Amino acid sequence: MSIYIVADMEGISGVSGETVVRVGHSEWAERGRHYMASDVNAAIEGALAAGAKRIWVRDGHAGGDNLVRERVHPAAHLISGAGAVSSHLPGLDDGFDAVFLIGFHARMGTHKAQMDHTITTAAIDEVRLNGTAVGEIGIYAAYAGTFGVPVALVTGDAAATKESEVLLGDVGTVAVQEAYGRFSSRLLSFEDAHARIREGAAVATRSRRLPWRLEIPITVAVDFLRSADADMAECVPLSRRSGPRTVEYSADAPDVAFRALQALVHLGGIAAHRWATTIYGSGSKIV
Template identity: 50%
Template sequence: MNVYIVIDMEGVAGVTHGSMIRTGHVEWRDRGTRLMTAEANAAIEGAFLGGASSVLVKDGHDSGQNIRREDLDPRADLVTGNSVTVGLMPGLDSTFDKLFLMGFHAKMGTRFAQFDHTISTATINNLSINDIVVGEIGMYGMLAGLRGVSVALTTGDGPAVDESLDLFGAHQGVRVKQGLGRFAVRTFNPDQVLSNITEGAKNAMNNGAPPLEVSLPVTISIDFLRSAEADMAEMVPGSVRSSARTVQYVHEDPDTAFQALQAMVALAGIAASRWASGLYKSGDSVV
């Protein structure tokens, strides 16, 4: 059996504050990347104990340069770097049997969830795929379903795991911490968490729900925080502006639809960065 792992950082046990997930910060370098790599290794170990023949790990946080390759289990391959131009899950196809979603956070607007957001805190209010409001968990899991691959394991804080179970049905869920609010969390013992992840990954190899059925065409709808971001996203050919802050994209080919999603988010980020730097001004006030 072939396993594809996407691992984010916000939902890693021991990641307790923003500096630990901020690329380049000393807390990210010395602690965040180490904890993230350790959880990936725990899942890889469990996957092979459960009968995996191969494991491919995708570094799914920010720039995709967080996993310490030299410390990663040598049995696994790693997809690293910015994957905007090559798809959400490079290499994932129908030859894979299981998808593990690790270190994830809940979607934007989830109560009692640490670091809740959907793709970008700077640009996105809501993301809908085929009229279902989803976060990053749903985004990855729905694309996997379109390729016949089931979500078999989810790790993260309590609300993130609940979100995944609600969307994909019964599968292995490992709660590594419990969010108390966006910037507050109750942490669990890291050693016990790693043991739980290994056991969960092992069990996931022979259990879980079937791949999520996703109908075609794929309809992507993004509700941005500001109209300026929608202005930029609307530049993607084939997109439709459905409201001041909302842009939709519909396509029969899943890869094309999800690439359009990534393109719209990237373009919206340009508007958000201009707003943050004060380039959009009215008089003396940033608007």
């Protein structure tokens, strides 16, 4: 069995509040990065116990350089750093049996969800794939599905695991915390959370889940926060401005559709960054 793990940070055990996920902050350096490695290692241990032979881990938060490398389980290969997009599962192909999403959060606009957002709160209100509203869980699941690879396990806060179950149905989940507000959660102990992740990963490794396959053509739609963000995004050739803040793109080839999604998001993000730095001054950052 070959397992591809993507690790995000907002829904990791012990993570609550923004400073612990903010790259460069002392809370991130001394706590968040270690918490993330511990959850990832629990998933790796569970997968190995259930017979996984190949495990890759994609550091999927911010610039992709969060996991404390010397702490990552030696059986796994770590994919770190930014820029290798391929819809942020670089190297994924049909040789993998399952994707695990570890430490995930709910999509933008979810109530009682730890740091709910979709890619960036600076620019994006909603993303839809063939009309279905998705967050990052859905985007990863749909992209993996184009290779016939299912998301077999999602861990994170209870809002993220619920979102996964509603969207994918056939998926294993482990909730390690329950949010009361965007920056406040009831946290499981690390011992309890890691035991549940280990067990969830073992069950998921032995499971045969169904991939989420989108109908062709694939239409991606992005509702931005501001018309200025959409003004930039519509520079993508063959995109459609379907609303004041909405840009869409349709393609028969899944690879083209997902590259277009990334292009829309990044161009809209550039406009949002300009706006933010104009209003709040350079060095401002919205997560």
